[in-house]
Amino acid sequence: MSDQTGHDSPVAPAAPAMPAAPAVPAVPAQPAERQGLGALTQELGLLYGGDYNPEQWPRQTWVEDMALMQAAGVNLVTVGVFSWAQLEPSPGERCFDWLDEVLDLAHAHGIAVDLATPTASPPPWMGHRFPETLPVDADGVRLAYGSRNQFSPSSQVYRTFARQITADLVARYASHPAVRMWHVGNEYGQVCHSEESAAAFRDWLRERYTSLDGLNAAWGTTFWSQRYDAWEEIIPPRRAPYLINPTQLLDFARFTSDALRSLFREQRDIIRAVDPVRPVTTNFMGFFPLVDYWSWAGDLDVIADDAYPDPQDHAAAPTAALTQDLMRSLGGGAPWMLMEQAVSAVNWRSHNVPKAPARMRLESLQAVAHGADAICFFQWRASRAGAERFHSAMLPHAGADTAVHRGVVRLGTDLRALADVVGQRSSAQVALLFDWSSWWAAEAQARPTDRLSVLAQLRAWHRPLWDRGVAVDLARPGDDLSGYDLVLAPNLYLLDDDDAGNLREYVRSGGALALGPFSAVVTPDGHLRPGRFPVQLADVLGTSGEEWIPLADGAPLARGRDGTWLAEDSQVRDFAERLRLEGGYALATFAAGAPHDLAGAPAVVGHGYGSGQTWYVGALLPDAATDALLTQVLRERGVRTALGTPVPATPLGVEMVRRGAVTFLLNHSDSPVTVALGDATSTDLLTQRDHSGTVVVPALDALALTERSP
Numbered sequence: 001m002s003d004q005t006g007h008d009s010p011v012a013p014a015a016p017a018m019p020a021a022p023a024v025p026a027v028p029a030q031p032a033e034r035q036g037l038g039a040l041t042q043e044l045g046l047l048y049g050g051d052y053n054p055e056q057w058p059r060q061t062w063v064e065d066m067a068l069m070q071a072a073g074v075n076l077v078t079v080g081v082f083s084w085a086q087l088e089p090s091p092g093e094r095c096f097d098w099l100d101e102v103l104d105l106a107h108a109h110g111i112a113v114d115l116a117t118p119t120a121s122p123p124p125w126m127g128h129r130f131p132e133t134l135p136v137d138a139d140g141v142r143l144a145y146g147s148r149n150q151f152s153p154s155s156q157v158y159r160t161f162a163r164q165i166t167a168d169l170v171a172r173y174a175s176h177p178a179v180r181m182w183h184v185g186n187e188y189g190q191v192c193h194s195e196e197s198a199a200a201f202r203d204w205l206r207e208r209y210t211s212l213d214g215l216n217a218a219w220g221t222t223f224w225s226q227r228y229d230a231w232e233e234i235i236p237p238r239r240a241p242y243l244i245n246p247t248q249l250l251d252f253a254r255f256t257s258d259a260l261r262s263l264f265r266e267q268r269d270i271i272r273a274v275d276p277v278r279p280v281t282t283n284f285m286g287f288f289p290l291v292d293y294w295s296w297a298g299d300l301d302v303i304a305d306d307a308y309p310d311p312q313d314h315a316a317a318p319t320a321a322l323t324q325d326l327m328r329s330l331g332g333g334a335p336w337m338l339m340e341q342a343v344s345a346v347n348w349r350s351h352n353v354p355k356a357p358a359r360m361r362l363e364s365l366q367a368v369a370h371g372a373d374a375i376c377f378f379q380w381r382a383s384r385a386g387a388e389r390f391h392s393a394m395l396p397h398a399g400a401d402t403a404v405h406r407g408v409v410r411l412g413t414d415l416r417a418l419a420d421v422v423g424q425r426s427s428a429q430v431a432l433l434f435d436w437s438s439w440w441a442a443e444a445q446a447r448p449t450d451r452l453s454v455l456a457q458l459r460a461w462h463r464p465l466w467d468r469g470v471a472v473d474l475a476r477p478g479d480d481l482s483g484y485d486l487v488l489a490p491n492l493y494l495l496d497d498d499d500a501g502n503l504r505e506y507v508r509s510g511g512a513l514a515l516g517p518f519s520a521v522v523t524p525d526g527h528l529r530p531g532r533f534p535v536q537l538a539d540v541l542g543t544s545g546e547e548w549i550p551l552a553d554g555a556p557l558a559r560g561r562d563g564t565w566l567a568e569d570s571q572v573r574d575f576a577e578r579l580r581l582e583g584g585y586a587l588a589t590f591a592a593g594a595p596h597d598l599a600g601a602p603a604v605v606g607h608g609y610g611s612g613q614t615w616y617v618g619a620l621l622p623d624a625a626t627d628a629l630l631t632q633v634l635r636e637r638g639v640r641t642a643l644g645t646p647v648p649a650t651p652l653g654v655e656m657v658r659r660g661a662v663t664f665l666l667n668h669s670d671s672p673v674t675v676a677l678g679d680a681t682s683t684d685l686l687t688q689r690d691h692s693g694t695v696v697v698p699a700l701d702a703l704a705l706t707e708r709s710p
């Protein structure tokens with residue numbers, strides 16, 4: 001062991017060929033509601049810190065780190081994410097002394113620890129001695145160690161070692177006063193096509209379909225002679241000569257998400273069995289394609305997210321807001337954690353433009369505005385060796401006397417000034433629907449066009465709200481939507497009958513639904529629904545369609561009834577549908593000159609159903625038309641901005657978000673923006689200055705306004 005770890009007295013290794021499998025313990029009776037972040041934030045205020053990897057440094061550096069953390073206002077560090085090889089240098093050996101010291105030191109400095117199970121990166125001995133723990137890709141290539149994430153979610157050997165180190169870690173530290181929360185693994189997203197994974201996939205399929213006949217029917221295996229005669233024949237979607245069965249792909253996506261989830265739960269339950277109180281989490285990755293976070297959300301005590309927007313991306317701010325709205329919604333509105341972000345540059349893009357300290361501060365305040373009670377980074381001290389040497393950190397290679405670190409210290413001060421928002425929630429009149437299964441199904445191979453991207457549509461429909469200071473929750477089509485004045489569903493390609501029934505009932509009883517193109521196309525098995533689309537909802541929407549039409553050169557639009565929102569020369573881009581009215585009215589039609597005989601056919605249809613209202617958009621509208629249509633819809637539904645004012649016709653120029661009693665004004669642009677506030681006097685918590693009438697938000701700056709009591 002290197003003395004950099006501080007390890008000096010290894011326990012004699014038992015070095016078993018394979019450890020005895022500790023069972024996953026029964027979790028003791030749960031408290032009625034498990035602690036979220038509340039206990040910690042009530043004591044410490046907004047949490048501030050990052051990943052701390054002391055095993056990369058000698059002891060004297062730890063002492064310096066603690067002092068600098070205190071000076072920067074850091075009150076939480078995540079320790080141990082990648083320390084498996086230091087904790088278990090050889091199979092069964094345990095080296096906890098160095099971690100004892102780190103935790104004692106953190107506690108002595110008043111810094112809380114989010115202690116990680118180190119299971120994201122198994123030591124080389126595991127891959128070397130147990131190659132079956134390594135993941136296999138779709139080409140049948142077994143991936144090597146020497147990196148991280150080198151495990152198969154279905155490997156029983158990996159799982160056994162992971163349970164053992166978790167159990168020992170928890171037994172040793174559950175009562176350590178520094179440990180205030182638990183962090184399981186890191187960024188779950190591994191996929192494996194090995195034989196062991198194939199067996200696990202088959203078990204999952206048996207559970208889902210019970211019989212081989214059921215599977216053959218669901219997968220539509222009469223097509224291309226794909227009928228399975230025995231369970232053993234079924235394999236993950238490995239590299240094949242041509243297109244792969246779409247239901248096999250969809251089920252493998254579901255299986256992978258479930259396999260990773262069971263991995264998380266296994267370690268979580270070991271923790272909860274010993275420590276039933278402190279929160280357990282793991283870090284999500286926004287709209288990550290490999291894991292259905294809706295299905296996981298209830299398994300975590302606190303939702304946590306890692307976010308690495310590209311400083312070069314001009315749409316980074318609205319995209320971040322959308323992701324943050326998802327994180328808040330996954331936790332049912334409870335405060336969540338921004339677990340990782342970069343202080344400045346990352347090192348894994350091809351060209352890593354640094355993030356200015358002002359932008360880093362603004363992005364952090366944006367997360368707080370959207371419900372985060374913890375602002376954390378990867379990582380505290382920049383690594384000198386290893387693959388992330390050029391990744392920024394809270395404490396750069398050049399030390400504390402740097403612009404980057406001064407930005408870190410300043411943010412610590414800002415977060416302390418925002419004590420009023422701790423634990424506060426927000427409310428939204430609008431829900432935006434998003435469903436992972438539908439996303440997976442929609443983006444399968446061999447579809448009419450790959451220019452219809454689910455996430456791009458989601459962003460395009462979210463943007464008009466973001467531009468106008470309108471709060472939005474993310475939801476699933478089967479959720480209780482009755483509290484919302486408006487539900488936006490940019491794309492629901494896969495829509496099951498229960499969810500369609502839920503939407504119908506929501507509209508019938510007075511709700512308002514806007515649905516985007518290429519929706520209600522397939523069943524949960526990915527089979528096309530026969531009939532005119534959107535099959536289960538055509539009568540609700542007052543229109544039905546018969547053909548999806550990818551366009552070569554676009555198609556002109558014309559205004560229909562109440563169609564003044566549409567600019568005269570609007571053109572549909574890549575995708576149109578051939579619709580006809582079924583009781584609805586056309587807000588927009590295809591104009592003369594539209595290809596495929598579309599001229600005169602409806603493109604956007606409005607309808608009343610029950611006591612509710614609907615809009616169906618049967619085309620991929622240009623962004624300006626989406627903006628204008630949704631703005632009209634928001635206004636019709638009486639939706640209000642964060643200031644309680646009617647939705648303005650044009651964008652505000654700043655992001656406006658209300659959380660509890662605090663209204664955040666966030667200016668992501670490079671020029672100052674003036675905002676009208678109304679007559680009441682508000683105090684900016686960040687500067688303690690009072691404002692009324694109008695306020696100027698400087699470029700790349702933010703205000704956190706709270707109304708002054710008279």
Ligand code: GAL
Pocket residue numbers: 186187306308340342346347378388391
């Ligand atoms: C995250 C990861 C961190 C670090 C970071 C670099 O994906 O969780 O450990 O690698 O990326 O940006």
